[in-house]
Amino acid sequence: MGKLSKMVSIISLIGAFYAPSAFAAGSSVTVMGSTALQPLAEQAAKTFMEKKPEARVLVQGGGSGTGLTQVAQGGADIGNSDIFAEEKADINAKQLVDHKVCVVGFATAVNPKVTVTSLTQQQLIDIFSGKVTNWKEVGGNDQKIVIINRPKSSGTRATFKKYALKGTEEASGLSLTEDSSGTVRKTIAETPGAVGYLALSYIDSSIKALEFNGVAATVANITDGKYPVWSYEHMYTKGEPAGVAKEFLEYMMGPEVQGKLVAALGYIPVSEMKTSR
Amino acid sequence: MPDLTPSGQSILRSARGSSHFLRETLGRYYATLCGDLIILLTVTMVAFITVKGLAAFTGPHPLSPLKFLFSSHWQPDADPGEGGPQFGTLAFILGSVSVSGLAVLLAAPLAVAASILISVIAPRAGENFFRPVLELFTGIPSVVYGWVGLSLLVPFIRNQFGGLGFSLLAGGLVLALMILPTITTLATDALQNLPDSLLEGSYALGATRWQTIHRILLPAARPRILIGVTLGMTRAFGEALAVQMVIGNSVRLPDSLLNPMSTITSVITMDMGNTVKGSAWNNALWSMSLLLLAITFGFIVIIKRLGPQDTKNGNHF
Numbered sequence: 001m002g003k004l005s006k007m008v009s010i011i012s013l014i015g016a017f018y019a020p021s022a023f024a025a026g027s028s029v030t031v032m033g034s035t036a037l038q039p040l041a042e043q044a045a046k047t048f049m050e051k052k053p054e055a056r057v058l059v060q061g062g063g064s065g066t067g068l069t070q071v072a073q074g075g076a077d078i079g080n081s082d083i084f085a086e087e088k089a090d091i092n093a094k095q096l097v098d099h100k101v102c103v104v105g106f107a108t109a110v111n112p113k114v115t116v117t118s119l120t121q122q123q124l125i126d127i128f129s130g131k132v133t134n135w136k137e138v139g140g141n142d143q144k145i146v147i148i149n150r151p152k153s154s155g156t157r158a159t160f161k162k163y164a165l166k167g168t169e170e171a172s173g174l175s176l177t178e179d180s181s182g183t184v185r186k187t188i189a190e191t192p193g194a195v196g197y198l199a200l201s202y203i204d205s206s207i208k209a210l211e212f213n214g215v216a217a218t219v220a221n222i223t224d225g226k227y228p229v230w231s232y233e234h235m236y237t238k239g240e241p242a243g244v245a246k247e248f249l250e251y252m253m254g255p256e257v258q259g260k261l262v263a264a265l266g267y268i269p270v271s272e273m274k275t276s277r
Numbered sequence: 278m279p280d281l282t283p284s285g286q287s288i289l290r291s292a293r294g295s296s297h298f299l300r301e302t303l304g305r306y307y308a309t310l311c312g313d314l315i316i317l318l319t320v321t322m323v324a325f326i327t328v329k330g331l332a333a334f335t336g337p338h339p340l341s342p343l344k345f346l347f348s349s350h351w352q353p354d355a356d357p358g359e360g361g362p363q364f365g366t367l368a369f370i371l372g373s374v375s376v377s378g379l380a381v382l383l384a385a386p387l388a389v390a391a392s393i394l395i396s397v398i399a400p401r402a403g404e405n406f407f408r409p410v411l412e413l414f415t416g417i418p419s420v421v422y423g424w425v426g427l428s429l430l431v432p433f434i435r436n437q438f439g440g441l442g443f444s445l446l447a448g449g450l451v452l453a454l455m456i457l458p459t460i461t462t463l464a465t466d467a468l469q470n471l472p473d474s475l476l477e478g479s480y481a482l483g484a485t486r487w488q489t490i491h492r493i494l495l496p497a498a499r500p501r502i503l504i505g506v507t508l509g510m511t512r513a514f515g516e517a518l519a520v521q522m523v524i525g526n527s528v529r530l531p532d533s534l535l536n537p538m539s540t541i542t543s544v545i546t547m548d549m550g551n552t553v554k555g556s557a558w559n560n561a562l563w564s565m566s567l568l569l570l571a572i573t574f575g576f577i578v579i580i581k582r583l584g585p586q587d588t589k590n591g592n593h594f
Contacts (some may be wrong), residue, residue: 062550062551065552072553176441186427
């Protein structure tokens with residue numbers, strides 16, 4: 001019975017391999033969506049799991065649209081989004097429960113060689129709708145404007161379009177579309193005359209953030225309501241959360257994340273906002 | 278095995294005794310089962326994609342197949358006030374065709390020349406050096422090709438030729454690199470599988486090596502080389518990630534080598550997770566998958582057509 005017992009032992013080995021993961025499935029939570037919220041969600045999941053080693057919190061990107069779609073369809077336990085579920089077409093927003101974990105600002109970002117430092121809302125609209133195609137028309141050098149877009153699933157794009165462009169549809173002509181905030185930053189930094197939009201958590205020295213109507217995208221200006229291009233970062237659950245998902249969301253709203261992590265990673269606690277939406 | 282009943286044990290003992298049962302019957306049933314499973318998987322996959330892909334053309338707001346194929350107006354999230362969502366995919370179809378066409382144009386001549394080197398001109402170095410290197414090439418994941426393209430090729434094109442760098446040319450070059458090993462390997466096999474009598478006969482008639490290669494060997498191996506080219510084209514057509522990273526993903530008809538554009542696959546990967554099951558946008562993406570499947574089937578039909586002709590030629594010599 002050599003062969004047969006070998007087979008049985010292999011099968012039981014495979015079984016032993018799968019059993020713990022099936023057991024752990026009860027205490028594991030999938031968090032998916034917005035890449036603007038992803039750095040905070042990842043960091044919070046890491047510290048959460050250090051405190052509670054038996055729990056597993058998996059954080060994935062994909063964009064706000066993906067987060068909303070997947071949480072509504074049951075593909076994720078928590079869906080991260082920069083936009084309200086009501087703003088996304090085809091989603092049954094009534095079954096989703098909103099948890100606002102923080103606020104994030106978005107800035108117009110340009111290649112560092114662009115000499116312009118501030119744009120009015122109208123100039124921004126003209127640029128993104130394709131009416132203005134050269135930086136010299138808005139006070140810069142003689143350099144063609146290259147628009148770097150995010151895909152339509154992006155919450156950054158939706159927020160920027162709504163609050164900075166007054167809902168104007170971007171021209172699709174010669175603009176580039178990049179899949180994630182990280183690639184947008186890389187492309188803006190390397191492409192002469194490039195302009196795009198990024199969450200403040202992605203702004204660094206490789207690119208230049210522009211003022212909007214003469215107001216800089218700073219935490220103070222956002223909390224005072226002077227700088228309008230910001231959004232709540234939502235974590236949606238389908239129905240009221242339970243089990244580990246509930247514990248993780250409580251941890252997200254607790255003093256450890258709200259008091260330290262949120263500000264450290266470039267986000268703003270909801271409690272500091274003097275204005276609301 | 279304490280859990281086995283006495284009769285079970287006796288069956289096993291007799292099975293071990295009659296190794297015929299294990300080797301023949303059991304083996305045959307196992308092989309049949311696996312074969313059937315693969316066929317079942319293929320059929321259900323195709324059926325699933327077909328059903329999903331046709332959903333956009335039925336239902337309360339059916340999409341016109343003509344508009345889907347021949348309009349380049351892609352506005353999947355437009356409000357009803359702005360004319361409603363538009364799902365014209367012509368720009369992506371032409372994008373896919375031009376980028377994979379460019380890749381084959383660039384890769385095929387190189388691949389055939391390399392296969393001549395490996396199989397005829399320098400067979401020993403070919404077997405020991407070139408072939409292993411090529412096999413290594415096929416193992417590189419497409420995201421690596423895309424990343425290299427994004428980091429090296431895009432800035433190079435921007436600096437040398439102008440434009441944005443993200444372009445049809447960048448996509449074509451990355452794909453050409455990716456399909457080069459496929460075509461070369463198949464073309465080399467084609468040349469090596471020719472009967473030696475062809476080569477010997479040609480030399481005996483006093484032909485030079487070059488005359489032998491381009492008058493005798495290449496025409497004889499042509500059908501199999503064409504299969505390699507078609508397989509390369511199929512791979513190029515279906516590749517998503519590497520192309521998406523360097524092509525710029527603008528919704529526009531391909532009009533210049535240096536302008537950005539989109540392909541069918543890049544649009545599917547960008548919007549896949551974002552769209553809600555059953556929505557018009559999601560259905561349109563499924564229809565694009567079906568279209569992709571249909572085009573790939575077309576390529577496979579071409580390969581099958583080339584196949585039998587090849588064996589006939591082989592028998593002829």
